[in-house]
Amino acid sequence: MYKFISLFGIFVQVGICYLLSSNRKKIDWRLVGVGLGLQFLFALLILKTTLGREFFVYMNDVVVQLLGFTQEGASLVFGNLTQINIPVGTPQEGPPPGFADLDTSSGFWAQPGAIFAFSVMPTVIFFSSLMTLLYHLGIMQRIVYLFAIVMKKALGTSGAESLSAAANIFVGQTEAPLVIKPYVEKMTESELMAIMSGGMATIAGGVMAAYVGILAAKFPDIAGHLMAASVMSAPASLVFAKLLVPEIGTPETSEKMEMHFEKVDKNVIDAAARGASEGLKLALNIVAMLIAFLALVAMGNAIWGWVCSVVASLTGWNLSAIDTFQEVMGYVFSPFALMMGIPVQDLLVSGQLLGEKTILNEFVAYTHFGDIINGRPFAGELAQLTERSRVILAYALCGFANLGSIGILLGGIGGIAPSRRGDLARLGIRALIAATFASFVTANIAGMLI
Template identity: 25%
Template structure:
């Protein structure tokens, strides 16, 4: 039965993408089929094989050690502030982002990261049939983050037509930054984080290839990565430490605002209608949760968490998921994979602002197709969760 529901879910996702396509005649189906098969193979390997378990365990253990190292710095500054046996979210989940940011800075400084990103992108471009720039950007987004990635391609921003700019922005919204992956792993099962990272990379190309199909000629297929201004090693460290701190503070501020706002709206709805706002959204999103593979009896509960992510962000939704301890392992896994992306309303402003900071005209272009960005990125999350649901 779950396979029939999964097939229905995939058909709905592709139908919704097809309806929103800006050029249905240019859709190339061969790369789509290849990437869907790759998604299924990778999902099976990561979720149902000993090799996949070994890789996920290894990836998770690396982040466990990094978070432990980060805790040394946090405890040095904030030791004794928290009550014994209690671990404030800001200290244990958000502040370690600073240390991960520093490591990314070191890998950038030593040119290891740009080398890895560039050549993985080149390999992907052979699979997805898209340009080298698009493939580079997708990999870079998953490591550098949805706003920082545009700095590395800022020379090209002003030269890109609208359709290529959309693809770059959609990749940025469909993935997550490596600097906050460790934070996710403290909130949901690491195997779902890793699976989502891999599936979203291909899912982004699949959905964009339907929503926004085009071909890139050899003349247009340029890949010139912006080199950062040469700094001393310690200047770089200081910059990435502050960048990581800004991310942690920004996430904390958004959590305070969104959690409080949702609590107020829930209270208003509960007082007037006898049902919370999140429960109401749960009924709206329940059919999508069911098509992703969530059992119908848990679909409203799952739909509520999915909606919370879209109207706030993935951190708020992950905190909400943690409260649903009675949810089945299958439903928990599917929802967890759906949550691992930047597909929410606030990301529209973040991405448009990042591009506008580099090129004002192109930033305005991004703002105009912002809702379509969210539409596409949400379909990517649904697609990844549906594929994973086949093997949970």
């Protein structure tokens, strides 16, 4: 039954975007059908064929192995804190306050390798350095071009938007448009919508590695799922961008596809060093963002909880089911979780995570997702998710589609094409909707096949 719901949910989400479209008569239904078919075909190959499953497992193992390499570098800086358990108490004395992750089979031990700063930050730095090195060697450009050719031929999209969508599979939402930098200023409105949606519907390689570090202990094949999600969401972002803002002009690159790449590094050492520096900035930004957002959520929950208690005391209403931000988001986003085919018992928790991802950002959502699957409290209580819900959420949360990303894109793409900032600002919410549905439909397709 849940697989049928996942299928039905795709039509519902396409229908919603049809109603919100800026020009329903100009919608290219061939592009929509082929784009969704391309998503389904890729998911079928990866999740259901023997060769695809072997490739899935192989790529998952590659990412896990790369995480292992990260430990070699991180251990020099942080020492035993990255990998060795440290005794912090005895069974007689009990653990000191604050140590939740303990190995009770041999007394009480802290697991500092599970601390974000010692495990996830080095991963972001290493993957950023690796990706920069691969770009310097010209390897990533060839891979991006291959994906772009497939999407351009299959969907009939312009060369520029196809290249940007393909680049978003591997790099961030502000870096991907750089491969089409000469064309951004003259892009049609529909093309701008496509590159914004593509940026928010996928994740960068370094950030993906960080999510793997958070979830891999209890979700061993998470790397393969996240890679599949990012690839599947690339054509999906074009589908929903063209649903909401159909092409009514003639793109400059409708008949050609040229990649722009500025080689700024002198050699491989320079490239690796620059990538590490950029990775450090990203890692510190992630840490600062998590500290601020989680603190703001806690403060907001305290204020909202106080308001609910005052209202309850005055009216006699029982508001305990909606006295936190997460619980409110759970009810708002649970219909979307239902449309994905998530089991009923998991709807509220899933809705809470989807709400956090959209209102705050995906890193907060994945952090709390990790808390749930690792048996730690979420929103003040222990929650559980079925295996089906875990896989679907891994796909649904995979993307930069949140309110903050609109500002990031305004700054990033607006810096490339200052004259288009007004158009970018006007398209921001539509791009967020398109990217959100792209990730959700990717989750729907995964739900049909598991």
